[in-house]
Amino acid sequence: MSIKGIYTALSGAMAQSLKMDTIANNIANVNTTGFKKDQQTFKEYLTALEKEPDVIQVPRVPASIESFYQLNGGDKGFVDASGTHTNMEQGSLKPTGGKLDVAIDGPGFFEVSTPNGVRLTRAGNFTVDGQGQLVTKEGYPVLLEAVEGTDGLASDDAQGRMITFKGDASVTISDAGEVFDGENKIGKLSVVNIANSEALQKVGQNFFTYRDGINPEVSANKNPSLKQGFLETSNVNIINEMTDMIMAQRVFEGTQKAISTYDSMSDKLINQVGSSRA
């Protein structure tokens, strides 16, 4: 007998372990500003898919399903992690009263200039640094809306889009994203919409970046709905995560049972069926 199926059970255990890692990360970030929860998706992986298709001969014996489909081990399906999807559902808004706390109500991301290039974030817990520049908690400048050049395209230059306050007047950020230092309008906060959210990848520190090879379909959000004095909370739902965690744990235990069943089957085969003693 073949105990190849033990690897199928193992792939199930590994998948549940990956799911558990994701749930643990979601729960750890239950109080992280602007955090978006992750979900793993799985698919069946057939080893037959690795084979080249070949010509099927007309069967000369009464046809069965095997006549049309050469299995060659392809009947063993494995679980394969097919992708991590970030759930972009809106988190609830929490009032903080902070002048530099801004929540996005609806779609969109703030643009932040980091040493590795422009990154996107939903976390609007900004602050100012010693020079009066509007920055994130890591000290990366928050960007204003890109000015469209003469060719009609937005410029990529991040230098000219930083926000500096004089510090002697109170800061106001309007619902449409306009930034005022006292009575002077500095500009409009850049909020961009990503039509294809599959093109975003998390990089930690509440930042998202673009994935290679996928068109993110970026467009500037001309009429964002911002809320000064609010922060967007994490969209993790504890009840969902706990339920998923119970599921993951029990399925994991189930796959372990399958592995030990294969083990005891082999044990019987080797030590009882194959026993040379009468």
Next chain:
Amino acid sequence: MFKSLNTAATGMIAQQSNMDVVANNIANVNTTGFKKSRAEFEDLMYSNQKDPGQASGLNSITPTGVQTGLGVRTAAIQKDFTTGQSAITNNPLDIQIEGSGFFQVRTPDGEIAYTRDGSFKKNTEGKLSDKNGNVLIPEVTIPPTAVTVEIAPSGAITCIHNADIEPQSLGQLEIANFINPAGLKSMGKNLFTPSAASGQPTSTRPGTLGTGFLAQGQLETSNVNIVDEMINMISAQRAYETNSKVVQASDQMLQTAVNVK
């Protein structure tokens, strides 16, 4: 599996520091001029198991990758410099800044520290100083013959002796302002010191350059809101418990795996 154990541990550590901040806020609910803090979190780096954009066949690429996050960390503990409420004390040497700005005091090591606590006293030489004996800058000496002291909203300080003597000017109080007060470093005893993040102090007359006017005979209460802190405490405690459940579940999964053999 081992990842989820560590990830849950980072969650527990983060909630613990959240709780520490809440505890300090609540402990200082009656501290004059105290400014509350708030813990801010961010997700850690992600581990990529499969990169998106790999070829999965002829002319096709995988649209999504597989990545798992590795937990959370405390990004910042942000101080909130909103003004507290006023408590009327009627003590002539209690001063509140009604708006932004800081009093400057000289600490024993000769450095200048900044405070919002305006409950000043006279030291043995008659100089205005805070509870710990740090002298207010610019120095103001109140003569022993003074009956009472008047402090104008713009900081001019005069003393009145007897009815037959003219009021005597004692000088001008100045307060300092920072471009980013949240970047100041707390050093305890209601004092702050500047850092690279706060920017350089600009000393000015009260009521100018965005600073507040002074109010005599009243003190600024702590800006801690008990209801907010209670809610934060509940949320921190429950998040901590949930993370500990993840540790338990991971542990049980590990136990199942170990018991297979």
